[in-house]
Amino acid sequence: MLLDNLVSQFIVLWAVIDPVGTIPVFLAVASGSRESELRKLAFAGILIAGGVLMFFILVGQVLLDSMGIPLSAFQIAGGIVLFVFAMTMIFGQSKPEQEIHMITKGMHSAVFPLAIPSIASPGAMVTVVLLTDNNRFSFVDQSVTTVIMLAVLGITLLLLLAASVIYRFIGETGASIVSRVMGLILAAVATNSILLGLGTYFGIKTIMS
Template sequence: MHELLSFTLLGLTSFFTLINPLGVMPIFMTMTGELQEQERKRTAKKAVFVSFIILMVFAFTGQLLFKFFGISVNSLKIVGGVIFFLMGQDMLQARLVKTKISEKEVRTYVNDISITPLAIPMICGPGAITNAIVLMEKANTIDMKVILVIAVAVICFLTYIILLNSSKLIRALGDTGNDVLMRLMGLIVMVIAVEFFVSGLKPIVQDILHI
């Protein structure tokens, strides 16, 4: 019983930290600022649902997929870092948000941003994917596997609730506040991108140089 409780706490705390819904929220606010409440809700729902499915796929088949395609977690970090950096650069220059979105473009826009970059790599990033694979390896009983699935579902649901409440902040900040927040978060995202890139590149370089 103690082992199950410890594993539950580990799953909840690690996924909350790695997914970091509070960190995703400003970016979600920025990218959905021009959308109606219903479309913003649909975007959050789809992004979180896609993230949950991806985490489950990697949790149960991650090791096999990585071996089959010859992919390493470090490569995933490098790609995530590049995506983060480009996105942060657009945010820093206030180019991330479409100033005008016609009704015909809304559906396409929602589908695009809910998958990339919100689901991947913002919510479901290299850290969360790696955590899902590692914890599933540790889950040596059916009970622990079920607990892991529930833990991911709970954190995804909390992320959804936090993203929905971001609309209140959007209204409170106004256009100027959102613009300032977008530029500030752009800088932070670029710093995170560099950390991702370096942490992924360092082991590869060390392996090449046999350090």
Template structure:
């Protein structure tokens, strides 16, 4: 019976985190962010993103509340900061030249860490869900859930190059510009959510 409960808790934790991370929904955004990068470097971007994502989620799971208390922060401040960061990214995509080459793009390590790992994969929602999983289901379930979800995400990203082959250079460029608008909208929503939640909890 204990094993059944463990499996049930693990399934709930994985599903909740996977829905929040939403790798399938973020595919067009990942395509837009990496359309100027060579395939080999693109793989490095995604490898770095997954590694950073796992480390960050585990750190926030175990130390998130303590970190927030030490610096006097709330999860809402992460929403606002993440929104501002994504807004900057969207402006950079929209203002970049079509002739920009791979060497002009941020390094794979930099792009993989920010903004792909954080705040796209590991945003306020993922951090909150991971902390909730730890409190509800325990350490083992939380660790396995994080590893499983980001392993699935890594597999999805590994096969994303097929999308580029279908789209071609022009298609990827069009997707990049279109997704920049979506990123901007997500950024504004992050900021509005953070402000709304802060006002609600402070009143």
């Protein structure tokens, strides 16, 4: 069960962060850059995205509680957002195609669109809050989830540093296919989140009545 849970979390975080889908965005941002600038851009993008996701892990649920929003409501809303996000990945432009249109040159492009929304996407922000729910997961469980997220970001960094070689191998078509498959997985995760949220919410309402 523990191994299944770890694998499940890794797949979900891989789907929402989508390291392979980030490669074309990174190459478009880094086009014409020297090797040293390319490395700086990759590290900056990962550090910024990691900081944003860590913020949501540490503070996301506290903000919800301070506003009196139950996590079940956030699960439902987050599931809907994830589902819409997944549908755009499957039926619309793939993630690489969408975000390449946002390209701005210079190191500030490490923030937009590389770190946000390519790596730390809205779906990723919602997901890390749901996977570290204080009411369902212990500190150890949350720490494991954080380590898994950092591992996915580490793999993303390695892929960005080897982006030129990988992109020559898979091409934009390959990155688009991977993005759409991840979108399908994400749609299933989103549906499960909505169903769990509805079950929790109506369960609470039944007990209260």
